[in-house]
Amino acid sequence: MKKVLWIIVAVLFIVVLIIGFGTWFIKKEFKExxxxxxxxxxxxxxxxxxxxxxxxxxxxxxxxxxxxxxxxxASTMKIIVAIEYAQQAAEGTIDPEEKVSLQELEKYYISKTDGGAHQAWIDSLNSLEQVPISEVANGMIAFSSNANTDFLINLLGVDHINDVLIQTELSAHEPIYSIGGGMFIPLTIMEEGNLSKKEALKVLEDMSLDDYRARANEIFKNWNEKPPTSEEKKESASALDMKFQKIWSDRLPRxxxxxxxxxxxxxxxxxxxxxxxxxxxxxxxxxxxxxxxxxxxxxxxxxxxxxxxxxxxxxxxxxxxxxxxxxxxxxxxxxxxxxxxxxxxxxxxxxxxxxxxxxxxxxxxxxxxxxxxxxxxx
Incomplete structure (x- = not known):
């Protein structure tokens, strides 16, 4: 009986030691x-x-x-969108105080793909149902909302946004395109060709970057006439396993x-x-x-x-x-x-x-x- 008791004490001591070391390691390695x-x-x-x-x-x-x-x-490219927003506001092309319904922004929101950024922005609005375009831009930068970014890309025009790259002489900057459109490519390919995930992955790996961007923009453009349903968004997010996420991440503007x-x-x-x-x-x-x-x-x-x-x-x-x-x-x-x-x-x-x-x-x-x-x- 004493032997069993000593074994239990020893095991508990080791567990406490491991937990203590783990806590120390995490505090040490992840201190800010x-x-x-x-x-x-x-x-x-x-x-x-x-x-x-x-x-x-x-x-x-x-x-x-x-x-x-x-x-x-990744989201650092949203600076370019912010610059074009400000320029069009300064020129009077858009009215930064024009109201936008949150329902309109919902069209561009794909749940569980942005680390909770868009919902955090929504929560900060204290139950407002409409916000000015200026607040949409704020949500894009301060909260990094992808939905707000895609709304602004559609509002400002992707060609105008990419003109900023020329204006600011960013010679190595690749063109900006819809974030959500890129996320929908895997599901679109699977549905169009009745392909498995493995087959769709091969198609994506073989797709040129120019074709990939064009497909993302095409999907995005179609949302104006036929926005994706909640079920389609859910299916798209579910399709983005780590292999698809890697392709999406690698093909973001560089x-x-x-x-x-x-x-x-x-x-x-x-x-x-x-x-x-x-x-x-x-x-x-x-x-x-x-x-x-x-x-x-x-x-x-x-x-x-x-x-x-x-x-x-x-x-x-x-x-x-x-x-x-x-x-x-x-x-x-x-x-x-x-x-x-x-x-x-x-x-x-x-x-x-x-x-x-x-x-x-x-x-x-x-x-x-x-x-x-x-x-x-x-």
């Missing part, structure tokens, strides 16, 4: 305040071409890692951090776009300034991030009250699940150190600057 982790991960992953980083501070390049390597943008840091410089200067455009753009892009603590030391700041199961991206610009300007673009693709989770937690602390700590900026420049051998693609 860890800019050094981000710095070292970028250094270690640079040769894989799966990470890219560009940082400019007061006009000086601090970091330049794989800055010409095109990588999927760009380089070099392109996006140059775009951040344009936004930060307040000179590239008209004053009227900034009147509508800044309230959408600069949600950071709603925080009173940020207003204490920042003149202005804006950012947009994005993620899929495989991608993590962020672009940011800021000017502090001393006149120091910083532009930042970070893209990552195909990292391990743990690494991506860690980066998601720690990236903000890395950005904050870049903005506020001169010695950390010097360290980043020394390790990841233009003189380093880890930088450019062949």
């Amino acid at each position: 305040d860890d800019p050094e982790f981000v710095l070292q991960l970028i250094k270690e992953q640079a040769d894989s071409k799966n990470v890219a980083l560009s940082i400019v501070h007061n006009g000086k390049q601090l970091a330049d890692v794989n800055s010409d390597q095109p990588l999927p943008l 760009a380089t951090t070099s392109d996006y840091v140059s775009l951040m410089e344009k936004l930060n200067s307040k000179q590239y776009f008209s004053k009227e455009t900034h009147t509508f753009l800044d309230p959408v892009m600069e949600g950071l300034m709603q925080n009173p603590q940020n207003r204490e030391w920042l003149k202005h700041a804006g950012q947009k991030g994005g993620s899929t199961a495989f991608v993590l991206t962020k672009a940011m610009y800021a000017e502090d009250k001393k006149g120091n300007r910083t532009e930042f673009a970070f893209f990552a693709n195909d990292l391990g699940t743990i690494e991506q989770m860690q980066l998601t937690k720690k990236l903000n602390s890395f950005q904050l150190e870049i903005l506020t700590n001169p010695s950390f900026r010097s360290k980043v420049e020394k390790i990841l600057g233009t003189s380093n051998s880890v930088n450019q693609t062949e």
Whole structure:
């Protein structure tokens, strides 16, 4: 009996030890305040071409890692949609105060595909049934609603949105297309050809990127006449297993951090776009300034991030009250699940150190600057 009791005590001790170690490990590995982790991960992953980083501070390049390597943008591309929204509002092409019913936005919403972003935005509206277009744009950037993005793509015109890429000289930026349209491609292919998932996957793998974009835009265009039913949306979301999600993620618009840091410089200067455009753009892009603590030391700041199961991206610009300007673009693709989770937690602390700590900026420049051998693609 004593032997059995000792065994039970020993087992319980081991279980407690494992739980304690696991708790310590999680707190250590996933703590948010860890800019050094981000710095070292970028250094270690640079040769894989799966990470890219560009940082400019007061006009000086601090970091330049794989800055010409095109990588999927995920929701960071919504900055381009926001710019076109602001330009059309400034020109009077659209009225940012025009009301839009939430029912109209529902047409573009595919449940369980956006990490709860759209519903979080809806919940923030306090039971409103209509919102101005300006609030739709806010929901696209602040909450990263894909439904709001597709609504604005339809309203503004995808060709006009892609004209922004030419206007801002983003030479490596691939065309933007409907997010939801891309998600519906697997189900559409299966239904049209009566194909299994395995057969549809092969068709998608063999499909050129141009054909893929065209198919996404065609599906999206048809929604104006025949919106997808709730059942069709449910079937589409169910069809998106991890293999289909990988294709969808890989075929999202790609760009380089070099392109996006140059775009951040344009936004930060307040000179590239008209004053009227900034009147509508800044309230959408600069949600950071709603925080009173940020207003204490920042003149202005804006950012947009994005993620899929495989991608993590962020672009940011800021000017502090001393006149120091910083532009930042970070893209990552195909990292391990743990690494991506860690980066998601720690990236903000890395950005904050870049903005506020001169010695950390010097360290980043020394390790990841233009003189380093880890930088450019062949």
